Amino acid sequence: MRALLVANPAATTTSARTRDVLIHALASEMKLDAVTTEYRGHAWDLGRQAAEGGEVDLVVALGGDGTVNEVVNGLLHEGPDPERLPRLAVVPGGSTNVFARALGLPNDAVESTGALLQALREGSERTVGLGLAAGTPGTADESVPARWFTFCAGFGFDAGVIGRVEQQRERGRKSTHALYLRQALRQFFDDEHRRNGTITLERPGEDPVADLAMSIVCNTSPWTFLGNRPVYALPGASFDDALDVLGLRRLSTVGVTRLATQLLTSSPERGPHGKQVVSARDLTAFTLHSKVPLPLQMDGDHLGLRTSVTFTGVRRALRVIV
Template identity: 85%
Template structure:
């Protein structure tokens, strides 16, 4: 078996020594080429070359959700073809590792490597669905390149939080759950659209859903984690279906407290709910429009401001080792 290991040297929860151990463990079971990323987008470029080469069986991403997202976009550069493309394996090395954990992998890199090797020996894999976001024809964002996401995208409030966290990380702050909570509070008080939302959701054959403040698109459940606590925005979201949407039409201080509490106490059976909450399940095609440019994020990566994003849920897009 030929495999490419894409290593993010800045992965927050793995040391150089740990990465060396993992490389040796994988190399003992396969013909392994290990490459360390050197710039933003490098993981995508490496995965694209692997997808276009002959005889590459597996691409392993060692890093956080951002590294995984780049690898997935490289593998699917020419579109989904699960039987022809190399399979994907994920060794979690980030602070949250939502995609790996949603697949049922251990959150520890060494344990996850053992689980992957065991799955390879038993030929255990699954084909997962993914989300695709692209520019909307006829809008100022129509030229935005299509991009795949593995577990979530956000348009509005939560993307603003992600953007604030990225700014703090660029200033040398460590990405922690406390940092996210502080930036969420600052985003709340600084958001001019929190009382009357600027977002409209449109889907074929249905009336539009207007005046949304927050919109979270989920491809998996949980939506995220706070430490070891899973948080479910859309409990029915699954790698086996299309996309789910959780949205809010109001974000006053009492509403924020209520829905934040519901998020923290959410379960696989029950997510946040109420008269200002909108929950939609298994959507294949829809668009989110905004009256004003709003922050946009995918898999925890802030992508700037958009006024419109079109989403497609693609079932059976990629084979993953589990």
């Protein structure tokens, strides 16, 4: 087996020594080429080259969710073809590692490498569905290229929080739960549209749902993690289905407090609920429009402002070692 290891040297929870140990362990079981990323988008380029070359059987992403997202977009740059494309394996090295943990992998890089090697010996893999987002034809965003995401996307409030966190990290702040909480509070009080939502959800064959103040798209559950605590925004979301959507009609102080409480106490059986909550299950195609430009994020990566995004849920898009 020939494998490519794509390692992010800036990954939050791995050191150069840890990477060397992991590379040695993997190389003992397969023909391994290891590349350390050098610039934003490098993992995308490496994934694309692996998909086009036809010689790589497995791509291992060592890093956080951003590194995984880049590798996946490189692998699928010409579209999903699970039988032809290299398989994907993930060794978590970021601060949250939602995709890897949602797959049931250990959150420790060394333990995850051991689980990966065992899965390869046993031939254990699954074919997962993914989400695809693109600018909507006929709108100002129609030229925005399509991009795949592995576990979630957000249009509005949560994307704004991520954008603020990224700004703080560029200034040298460490990514912590306290940092996210502070930026969430600032985003809440600065959001002039929180009481009168600007987002409309459009689905084929259904009436539009207008005036949403925030929207979250999930490809799996849990939506994220607070330390070791899983958070279930849409408990029914699954890698085996298409996409689920959660919307909130108003971001009032009481409503957000209720939502935060429900998220903190959420479970695989019960997530956010109430008259201000809108949800839709297993959608293969839908569009989110906004009256004003709003921030967009995918897999925790802030992508700037958009006014209209079209989402596609693609079942069985990529083979993953688990």
